[in-house]
Amino acid sequence: MIHKCSCRHGLAALVVAMIAVFASGASAGAATGPTVKGVAACTEELPFGIDGSVTGLEPSTSYGVRGEFSFGGSASTIFTTDGTGSSGLGGVRAPEPFEVRVIIWLNPDGDLDQDPDEPVVVDQTLIVDRACEDARLKLPGSKDQCKNGGWKTYGVFKNQGECLRFVAGGP
Numbered sequence: 540m541i542h543k544c545s546c547r548h549g550l551a552a553l554v555v556a557m558i559a560v561f562a563s564g565a566s567a568g569a570a571t572g573p574t575v576k577g578v579a580a581c582t583e584e585l586p587f588g589i590d591g592s593v594t595g596l597e598p599s600t601s602y603g604v605r606g607e608f609s610f611g612g613s614a615s616t617i618f619t620t621d622g623t624g625s626s627g628l629g630g631v632r633a634p635e636p637f638e639v640r641v642i643i644w645l646n647p648d649g650d651l652d653q654d655p656d657e658p659v660v661v662d663q664t665l666i667v668d669r670a671c672e673d674a675r676l677k678l679p680g681s682k683d684q685c686k687n688g689g690w691k692t693y694g695v696f697k698n699q700g701e702c703l704r705f706v707a708g709g710p
Contacts, residue, residue, distance in 0.1 A: 572694050573661050575641060577674030580630050586670035588632035593643065596624040596660065603646035603653055604628060609638040615651050636668035638677065662692045679706050 573596050577589035596602065598620055605615040610633065618626045631639070643661035644653045653659075664677040678693060679685050682703055690702035 574694065575661060575663060577665055577667070579671050579673050580632065581671040582632065585632035585634055587634070587636055587667050588630060589667055589674045590630035591628035592625065593628055594625045596620045598622050598624045601646045601649050602643050603651065604641065604643045607640040617646055617649060617651060638664055638666050640664045661694065663694060682706050
């Protein structure tokens with residue numbers, strides 16, 4: 540597995556095997572694409588941590604994944620899904636709460652760079668702000684975030700209208 544990390548002062552060491560990801564936890568309906576999950580994985584010294592996995596991708600296919608961290612820096616790796624379209628994504632541990640923007644793209648050439656012709660299949664932000672608890676998906680806070688296909692990036696809405704209803708009235 541190839542991976543790289545560019546994180547500020549020592550936090551690179553906290554990136555375990557690759558990068559963090561994911562929880563849906565939203566109540567806005569069935570997921571319309573891949574499902575990413577971030578399960579709590581903490582220690583006493585590093586109480587904010589998750590181990591990530593993804594399901595619902597194309598089976599036996601190469602993808603790239605990049606995590607962009609609110610504490611600074613990023614980490615990237617490549618992975619190939621198993622026969623069911625699933626893969627582990629590694630994890631991250633930190634001493635303080637953080638957010639991570641997770642971007643997964645189709646990666647047929649198998650390198651760490653996202654080329655213009657390699658489509659993004661997941662672009663979500665996860666919140667890890669509760670010690671030793673699963674990550675939560677950051678959901679839209681305004682109608683504009685649902686428009687122009689924005690509803691698709693959350694992975695939990697069936698269409699733009701459902702996203703707009705969520706913003707207007709909550710879960």
